Amino acid sequence: NAGVTQTPKFRILKIGQSMTLQCTQDMNHNYMYWYRQDPGMGLKLIYYSVGAGITDKGEVPNGYNVSRSTTEDFPLRLELAAPSQTSVYFCASTLGGEAFFGQGTRLTVV
Amino acid sequence: QQQVKQSPQSLIVQKGGISIINCAYENTAFDYFPWYQQFPGKGPALLIAIRPDVSEKKEGRFTISFNKSAKQFSLHIMDSQPGDSATYFCAARGNSGYALNFGKGTSLLVTP
Numbered sequence: 160n161a162g163v164t165q166t167p168k169f170r171i172l173k174i175g176q177s178m179t180l181q182c183t184q185d186m187n188h189n190y191m192y193w194y195r196q197d198p199g200m201g202l203k204l205i206y207y208s209v210g211a212g213i214t215d216k217g218e219v220p221n222g223y224n225v226s227r228s229t230t231e232d233f234p235l236r237l238e239l240a241a242p243s244q245t246s247v248y249f250c251a252s253t254l255g256g257e258a259f260f261g262q263g264t265r266l267t268v269v
Numbered sequence: 270q271q272q273v274k275q276s277p278q279s280l281i282v283q284k285g286g287i288s289i290i291n292c293a294y295e296n297t298a299f300d301y302f303p304w305y306q307q308f309p310g311k312g313p314a315l316l317i318a319i320r321p322d323v324s325e326k327k328e329g330r331f332t333i334s335f336n337k338s339a340k341q342f343s344l345h346i347m348d349s350q351p352g353d354s355a356t357y358f359c360a361a362r363g364n365s366g367y368a369l370n371f372g373k374g375t376s377l378l379v380t381p
Binding site for chain 1: 271275278301303310311312313314315318358365366367368369370371372373374
């Protein structure tokens, strides 16, 4: 089992550019999440999904969008990148117990 | 605001010593309290977890103590080893799609 796979691992964006962070899981988990991790701040929830076709905002959703067309995939879209979005992004999934995390995407906006 | 407060921010312990990390929460609707371990460049991984109907859970060298009335829980690492050097996050699960609310993390360094 691959678990939760995120791509890319690293990316540098210019201000105003857009990009999609990919996340896929092969564990047939209903629940999926996007978190961002900033130094000394823990992980903050951006968006989550309780199943295909259903998404909801977390604590810090501004500047991001998500979609969930299949159980496996939960991409995160940045439309107009800003320096404040420089962070490490983690995708996670669960059936309701242990949450499994991907390896992260380190994004720098310059 | 931070729903789970974690302390200390950093901790240095000698090999063989006990590492203790504390967390506090306010929301009584939280129903699951995991601890995650994260190594540099990796995603967090579940270390141990507890539910509020239990006051203590032990797995090997790792123990969670849970005080429901005080709304506090802590991680104890016995016989700490250099390989335990990592960042530790406490978390609490609410009812928004089982999403976890994380503390800010504790950077643990175990010296030889």
